Amino acid sequence: MENTSVLVVEDEYRIRQFLRAALEGEGCKVLEAPTVAAGLALVSEYKPELVILDLGLPDADGRQFIRSLRGWSDVPIMVLSARNLEADKVSLLDAGADDYLAKPFGVAELLARLRALKRRRAQRPNDNSAIVKFGEVMVDQVNRLTFRNGEQVHLTPREYHLLTIMLAQPGKVLTQRQLLREVWGAGHSEDGHYLRIYIGRLRQKLEADPSQPQHLLTETGVGYRFCQ
DSSP: OTTOEEEEEOSOHHHHHHHHHHHHHTTOEEEEESSHHHHHHHHHHHOOSEEEEESBOSSSBHHHHHHHHTTTOOOOEEEEESOOOHHHHHHHHHHTOSEEEESSOOHHHHHHHHHHHHHHHHHGGGTTOSEEEETTEEEETTTTEEEETTEEEOOOHHHHHHHHHHHTSTTOEEEHHHHHHHHHOGGGTTOHHHHHHHHHHHHHHHOSSTTSOSSEEEETTTEEEEOO
16 A cells, blocks of 8 residues: 555544544555545545545535546545445445445454555456456456366356456445346346346356355345455
8 A cells, every 4th residue: 555645535533534544554645635525626636546435524425426526537435434224335336436334444444445446446457358367267258268277167148247247347346236237237227136146156156165255255235246
């Protein structure tokens, strides 16, 4: 995290100072904003590498920040909030947030998640690289072939489509609605049972232990995450 620029959008001074101390302890350069308007202005001017966002801001809800920012920037956004309902998490991720951490939170977990967001951002230019490897698996996206331990694994077209969508965004929580729209179309955005079946099939074919997956992970009540 050395020299990583991070914008903290939080109206409570003590929390901003707490986050500043934790981030500067990791070598980050920290910007602070107490409002949505100030946060958007700082992103425009300084182009930070990461954004930490509180939702309960005095001039607007944090969702407005996300919606406005996503019109012109893809900077990773980590939401911090006391709102811990699954519906809140889903709506924020659908709006364009990259990850969500409920208050109270541990500094170690926050920093680990921020490092993951930074790694994913660094990988973006290679998201469509020909070869993706994880665990015992290699996916050749040019020839649309998948191997495990050197042996070819047969994936149906829909299984392969679902897998490549997840591979393109390592570390990011993808909501059930997002994945259903991408793979099955807008008319199936509520058909979560399709997704559970296909994720299960991919785990059976690709995970070393499908009952304890290491790469195709469930975010309970929200969606799924691919981890290399």
